[in-house]
Amino acid sequence: MIKKKINRRKFISTLSAGTAAGAISPGILPPFYINSGSNTLAAMGGTPVVPSAKIGVDWPYIDENVVNSVVETTKSGIWSRIQSRNGKVPTFEGVFAEMMNAGYCVATGSGTQALSTAVFALGIGPGDEVITSPYSDFGTISSILTCRALPVLADLDPESFQLDPKKVEKKINANTKAIMPVHISGLPANMEEIMELAEKYNLKVIEDACQAPFSRYQGQEIGLIGDLGCISFQASKAIACGEGGAVIGNDKELMEECYTIQNRGSSRQGKNETIGPKYRMNEFEGAVLMGQIKGAKERFYTRDKNATFLNDQFKDLPGAKPQKQYDGTESGSYYRYALSYNQEAFNGADRSKFLKAVVAEGIPLSSYIRNGFHREPWVDHVLGLKEYQTMYSSERLMEFKESMDMPNCDKVTDETHVSLWGSGILLGSQEEMQMIVDGVMKVYENRHQLKDL
Ligand SMILES: Cc1ncc(COP(=O)(O)O)c(C=O)c1O
Structure with missing residues (x-):
């Protein structure tokens, strides 16, 4: 100092x-x-x-609590969340949900995994489109691509660096299933107008709140306004454990689906139910978070x-x-x-x-x-993929490519x-x-x- x-x-x-x-x-x-x-x-x-x-x-923030919590986990031998209901990860989920005023929280191995879990859980996949911001961490896009949906970009409000709802509306079509606003810098996006669009066109909203834990907007925590919200605990973040993330929400059934998906398709009751990657947070990450959450x-x-x-x-x-x-x-x-x-x-x-x-x-x-996502190589890569060519008409893919004009984002x-x-x-x-x-x-x-x- x-x-x-x-x-x-x-x-x-x-x-x-x-x-x-x-x-x-x-x-x-x-x-x-x-x-x-x-x-x-x-x-x-x-x-x-x-x-x-x-x-x-x-x-990242380090104090004695963080160090002691990791030592405790090391000595306990409880290294995976499925070994104990009272381990660090399940305990953190409860504490974090309460701090966020959320009904439920499911921890994951990263913010990207949390977003991907949310996309999966809402049943969004091949042939579907999700409208999001060109100005974010690439995890935002990756979460949509891993579900083989199409991330459609809409330009920014240049003064807030946030997704512009008017530009979003222009991108909505019959394949659009969701909007994924990014609360960039940890400040709330224009959620009022985004939620109006979601209602008007019957769309889901996944909040990329990776940078925004605890931020509040119109009397509510960011991440709980849409259907699901996702947080990152990556090393640079305000609450950090190296790599980690969480999905938060208030819909019990949907949050149970999130649990099942990040548990490689197996429910809490141990039934192997669906397709899901293994996105579980491990106990050492949970230990760092439990050590850090107090302040x-x-x-x-x-x-x-x-x-x-x-x-x-x-x-x-x-x-x-x-x-x-x-x-x-x-x-x-x-x-x-x-x-x-x-x-x-x-x-x-x-x-x-x-x-x-x-x-x-x-x-x-x-x-x-450095670059809006419309100027990065993934666009051409996706257009060249056989699976995307099978799932989307060539006209649709061409339209996707040609709608990459984002002057505000470029500025x-x-x-x-x-x-x-x-x-x-x-x-x-x-x-x-x-x-x-x-x-x-x-x-x-x-x-x-x-x-x-
Ligand atoms: C806005 C935003 N979305 C998504 C992510 C991805 O989170 P993670 O790095 O934990 O996968 C980040 C992290 O940098 C982010 O800032």
């Missing part, structure tokens, strides 16, 4: 020297903090805002509080707007803390120059997903999205959050220097 005091700030409502050199007209500039320290960007040889130590805490809600609240502070600070800064939130968003898990960069406001400097300057100030801001991946990976950073102190603000503000105020980077 950084203890060193940082520069004094003063509140101004007129143009700073840096502003005068910029492209934005003075009239639209709101008051904002000015960093009164070095006016030379660190990337140009000035003093960085964050002097040496990094912001936030190391990730997970508190860490969520800290992240949400710190992100709310950053949102307040950045909301009036031209050129680095906080990720748009939809009405009814109550809290976010902020897997990443994201801003939308506008190069016009930064003297025309492209995103890479802005990032170079901010990183030199000691703030690990980065771009995130987000190529130009606008910048973010902090939030799991550890947003657990930093108030002083550290202020340094993030100061670093970005310093680059804004001195943006005329960016052209020389």
